[in-house]
Amino acid sequence: VQVVESGGGSVKSGTSLTLSCEISRINFSNAWPSWVRQAPGKGLEWVGRIKSWSEGGTTDYAAPVKGRFTISRDDSRSTLYLQIDSLKTEDTGVYYCATGIVTGTSYWGQGTLVTVSS
Amino acid sequence: QSALTQPPSASGSPGQSVTISCTGTSSDIGAYNYVSWYQHFPGKAPKVMIYEVSRRPSGVPDRFSGAKSGNTASLTVSGLQPEDEADYYCCSYSGDSYVFGTGTKVTVL
Numbered sequence: 001v002q003v004v005e006s007g008g009g010s011v012k013s014g015t016s017l018t019l020s021c022e023i024s025r026i027n028f029s030n031a032w033p034s035w036v037r038q039a040p041g042k043g044l045e046w047v048g049r050i051k052s053w054s055e056g057g058t059t060d061y062a063a064p065v066k067g068r069f070t071i072s073r074d075d076s077r078s079t080l081y082l083q084i085d086s087l088k089t090e091d092t093g094v095y096y097c098a099t100g101i102v103t104g105t106s107y108w109g110q111g112t113l114v115t116v117s118s
Numbered sequence: 119q120s121a122l123t124q125p126p127s128a129s130g131s132p133g134q135s136v137t138i139s140c141t142g143t144s145s146d147i148g149a150y151n152y153v154s155w156y157q158h159f160p161g162k163a164p165k166v167m168i169y170e171v172s173r174r175p176s177g178v179p180d181r182f183s184g185a186k187s188g189n190t191a192s193l194t195v196s197g198l199q200p201e202d203e204a205d206y207y208c209c210s211y212s213g214d215s216y217v218f219g220t221g222t223k224v225t226v227l
Contacts (some may be wrong), residue, residue, distance in 0.1 A: 102154045
């Protein structure tokens with residue numbers, strides 16, 4: 001299984017950014033992948049998750065990001081997305097894509113770094 | 119949803135045991151048997167060491183064990199090895215969301 005995030009970079013506060021995550025060699029259409037972030041010097045923080053289309057394709061978000069973060073998926077490309085609007089300096093960190101967070105078959109990428117400056 | 123509480127650090131000499139606690143609430147750890155423990159090296163992908171409270175994925179040494187009592191989960195590393203020095207995070211399902219612990223840095227003396 002390969003999990004590869006992309007799309008990070010240095011951006012200005014108030015702008016938007018979309019991260020991508022391609023997950024290969026799993027049945028992506030059945031997966032409920034999540035985004036997890038880690039601010040500099042801080043711990044892991046669950047950001048949100050999207051269910052499979054067979055389960056409605058609904059999304060759930062952590063309270064601190066609700067309303068500014070949008071998770072979507074393209075099963076034809078085995079790709080997960082995270083759109084971040086109105087970026088804040090506190091959004092700075094490494095963003096990880098992961099599947100099966102509380103299962104024994106949990107796959108994570110190496111993360112993509114987002115740096116937000118004012 | 120507040121982060122689960124872990125001690126910031128733990129340490130032990132090679133061959134000793136170290137236990138890390140993870141305290142949550144009746145809405146997360148106390149409500150579900152979906153607690154995982156992750157080993158994380160900076161710049162690397164986190165690796166699941168324990169899932170569903172006490173189950174070990176294939177390939178994880180049996181030196182790693184997990185348990186839960188009430189709203190608190192724990193990870194024990196027996197027979198510490200130098201390569202066990204890393205950050206460890208607990209994670210619990212919390213009803214359509216997940217919550218991670220604050221993280222514990224394990225040092226092998």
